[in-house]
Amino acid sequence: MKKMTKAQRIENRDGWLFMAPAMxxxxxxxxxxxxxxxxxxxxxxxxxxxxKGIKFVAFDNFIKLFTRDRKFKMALGNTIxxxxxxxxxxxxxxxxxxxxxNDKVYFxxxxxxxxxxxxxxxxxxxxxxxxxxxxxxxxINLILTTFGxxxxxxxxxxxxxxxxxxxxxxxxxxxxxxxxxYMAALQNVPRELYEAAEVDGAxxxxxxFRITLPxxxxxxxxxxxxxxxxxxxxxxxxYSMFVSFAGGTAGSGNAAITVMxxxxxxxxxxxxxNYAAAAAILFLIVILLIxxxxxxxxxxFVHYV
Numbered sequence: 507m508k509k510m511t512k513a514q515r516i517e518n519r520d521g522w523l524f525m526a527p528a529m530x531x532x533x534x535x536x537x538x539x540x541x542x543x544x545x546x547x548x549x550x551x552x553x554x555x556x557x558k559g560i561k562f563v564a565f566d567n568f569i570k571l572f573t574r575d576r577k578f579k580m581a582l583g584n585t586i587x588x589x590x591x592x593x594x595x596x597x598x599x600x601x602x603x604x605x606x607x608n609d610k611v612y613f614x615x616x617x618x619x620x621x622x623x624x625x626x627x628x629x630x631x632x633x634x635x636x637x638x639x640x641x642x643x644x645x646i647n648l649i650l651t652t653f654g655x656x657x658x659x660x661x662x663x664x665x666x667x668x669x670x671x672x673x674x675x676x677x678x679x680x681x682x683x684x685x686x687x688y689m690a691a692l693q694n695v696p697r698e699l700y701e702a703a704e705v706d707g708a709x710x711x712x713x714x715f716r717i718t719l720p721x722x723x724x725x726x727x728x729x730x731x732x733x734x735x736x737x738x739x740x741x742x743x744x745y746s747m748f749v750s751f752a753g754g755t756a757g758s759g760n761a762a763i764t765v766m767x768x769x770x771x772x773x774x775x776x777x778x779x780n781y782a783a784a785a786a787i788l789f790l791i792v793i794l795l796i797x798x799x800x801x802x803x804x805x806x807f808v809h810y811v
Contacts, residue, residue, distance in 0.1 A: 546783035567784035577760060578785060581768035584669065585738055588764065592676045593733040597726065599677070600684030605718065607685075608692045618689065625682030629675075633746035636675040637662065662748070665761035672743050672762055679743075680736060684729045691725040692718070731800045735793060741766040765789050 510518070547568070550561045571578045607617050624632065639646050640661035647658040661667045695718060703713045719726075744767045763771070765785060773782035 543783040543786050546780050547787045549780050551780055563780075567780050568788065571781070571784055571788065575781075577763065578765075578768055580760070581763045581765045584761075584763060585740065585765045587669065588673060588676065588740055589734050589737045591673050592680065592737045593730060595673075596677045596680040597684055597729055597733060600681045600729070601688055601722070601726075603681070604685045604688035604692060605714065608689055618686070621685045622682035624679045627679070629679065629742040630746045632675050632679055633743060636671050636678075637747050640671045640674075668748075668762045671747060672740070675743055675747065676737060676740065680733060684733065687725060687729055688722065691722050695721050727800065727803075731797065734796055738789070738793060738796075739766050740764045741770060745770075 548562060548564060550563045550566070551559055603621060607614055607621075638644055641647070642658070642660055642662075646661070650658050659667050661671055699717050699721075700713055703717060708716065741764065744762050744764055748762060760771075766789070769782045769785050769789070772778045772785065
């Protein structure tokens with residue numbers, strides 16, 4: 507083994523010194539938190555009682571989550587609802603807009619910027635805008651009144667309708683990222699394929715379904731996974747739209763609650779650290795399963811160039 511020179515040793519030392527602050531933060535705030543969550547998920551503990559109050563209860567916390575906790579079932583159902591609505595809608599709209607903007611249109615860069623700005627904007631600001639839009643006297647109900655609707659919906663207080671503003675703000679915020687990714691993928695589609703299709707008399711719609719979609723399938727599977735994970739960790743949208751502005755629950759009777767909000771609510775409001783840890787572990791397992799399934803399915807349906 508070749509012996510390092512003095513200059514190389516100094517370079518390695520400086521590298522470790524520069525990495526040390528980030529490594530300390532990673533170990534304390536991420537790695538330690540994950541290990542502690544796995545441990546606490548199998549215990550019953552009120553952190554006010556100190557370390558002596560820790561009691562090992564095996565899988566009781568997980569059993570209670572699925573059998574006795576109605577709010578966790580509601581949170582899980584809402585999270586699945588958001589995932590199966592927000593992800594497909596945002597991906598479809600992003601693909602359509604990317605295909606349109608990628609063509610010969612004016613102000614292509616400006617249009618791309620307009621779509622991407624909501625993705626990098628503050629969710630608190632977006633939630634405030636959509637809360638205003640869906641208020642009882644907001645623009646949406648004013649439009650409905652103009653079209654003759656007398657009994658306008660109470661979007662923010664109805665236990666069923668309160669999910670619609672959450673879905674809308676997540677779709678609006680999520681289009682930008684998917685659109686940028688799709689536009690980058692469209693640049694890699696060989697132009698010769700379209701030219702050959704035009705010679706054969708294929709219409710634009712036929713070219714889209716026969717050329718564009720198959721070649722974009724790797725990108726579609728990637729943005730699908732990212733979108734599902736993005737929706738599954740929904741917290742800011744619910745908290746900003748209902749709790750921080752209204753000072754109440756997440757919708758009517760917590761009807762808009764998600765798994766991430768449930769974890770926050772259990773830990774900070776209820777002080778049930780073990781419940782929050784168990785829910786977090788289940789959430790991690792679900793995300794891992796989605797990733798594994800997505801990778802397995804993509805091998806059969808993705809067209810790799």
